[in-house]
Every structure is written in C-alpha cells, then in structure tokens.
Amino acid sequence: MSVVLFRIDDRLIHGQVVVGWGQRLGIGFIVLVDDEVRTNDWEQELYRMGVPPSVEVIFASVAEASARLAEWERDERKGIVLTGDVRTMVALCPAMPAPRRVNVGGIHARDGRTERLRYVYLSPEEETGLRSLAELGTEVTAQDVPTARPVPLAELL
C-alpha cells in the first residue's frame, strides 16, 4: 500500500484523524510532519496517547519527510501524512508522488483568516499556498470526515 491521505489539520493527531479516517481507511501508520513537534519528546508522547498501539506514529521534520516519502509510499501498510498548516504541505509537495491529492481537514479561526467552511478559515497567504498546490497539479479538496462531501478548491475560494 502507501500513503493514502495527505491532510492539513491544525489539530494534528486527534479523533477525526485517528477514528474518522484511520479506522475507515484501515491505516497502519501516521506521519506527523512538524518541525516543532519533531524536537519535543514530551509532546510526541501526548500525540501517541491518542493512537491505538496497532498504528505506528512517525514524527518527521519537513526535510526528513521529503527525504522519506518515497520509502513510505512503498510501505505495505496504508498511511496518513499530516501537516498542521498549508505552508508545511506546500514545502512537502515537490516530494509527493503523482497523482497528488491534498485533503484540507481543519484550519480554524484566527485573526487575519476568512471563513470558507465551518472548519476552514484561510489567510490570503494560505489561499495563495493552496492555489500554488493546485497549479502544481495537486487535487485540493476540503473534507473534515470521510462521510462528508469533498469540497473542491474552486468552490472553497
């Protein structure tokens, strides 16, 4: 199998990811790509608490993830690659195999962001980032849980 979901979600590993997507897709590993969490052992422990023992959690910096993506794509198990923001996914994009698909799972309200969906708020920089993913041939859709309708980027912006 391989990486079956590339997801942007500012809550990183939480119920929707582990239960909503993880159970449904039958995943065996989650890669959390975040430079800050990568260096924080204590926070890594917290994230592991939310994941069943049958699912491996890999913490990676952007550089490490870019270098190891091909390896994860060859993994026998199904996996999810998770970033906390648009910027990190944009940085990861060149290493992603085609056809590229990115799921916008949750970017919440903050100053400078505009509401696009109940669970997606975007700053102008984040809009530009998502557009740049699309221009690189990535199919970008917003979808919080698997049972929801995937909302195409054109409809989102």
Added chain:
Amino acid sequence: MSEPLIGVVVAHTEVAEALVAAVRTIAGDDVGLVAVSNRGCDRAALLRRIDEAVAGRPALLFTDMAGGSCGHTAAVLARERPELRVVTGVNLGMLVDFAFHRDEPLEAAAERAVQTGRAAVGVVGGRP
C-alpha cells in the same frame, strides 16, 4: 481553609455543556464547574479558552478522551501550571462526586476523580 477547587470540563462539541448541565440538575447550581467546547478551535485557541475558564484558580481539567485535541491541549496547559491537573475520560459519576469534594487538595481530588470515574463504569444486565 484554602480556596475550593474548580473543575473545567473540556470536551468535543456540546458534551461539556451537557455534562455540566446534568451535574447542576443533580447537585444544584453551586458545583464549581465550567464547560469548555473545542468547537471551531485550533489548539492555540482552545488553550486560551481553557486558560480563561481557569482564570488563575486551582483546578481539575476534566477531558473527554486521552489523546484527543481536548486532552492534549489541557495537558499542554497543565504542564506549565502546578495548580492544574488533567483527569481524562470524564463521566457524570465522576463530576457529581467532585461537586461535593472540592475542598480536597489538588492531588487527592484528581486521584479521587479517577477512582470514582472508574467505579462508575461497568456492565449491567443479563440473567444469572
């Protein structure tokens, strides 16, 4: 006597509000509980919400799931604050008991909540 503890229930969607409303129905209005929802929050916003609810008081943070966004964020805040403890897996039995034992020291209250919460879980039914 030291200030009684408060309890901040941190949970998904309307779970916290519903639990606190249920405790009030059972135990009266003065139960020392505040509800915080994670609705519409990223982790930073949820952290601020919990922090505002605590308002500098000694407190137990009751969260619905260990490892979810609520439990995670509560744990991040409690790590910085010696006057806070996180109790995961909140249930109604645990909260009702807490409402009547808010004068206990922080550590003892947290341990009591865990014991009471565990005791509230079981299987009923079936014929012998």
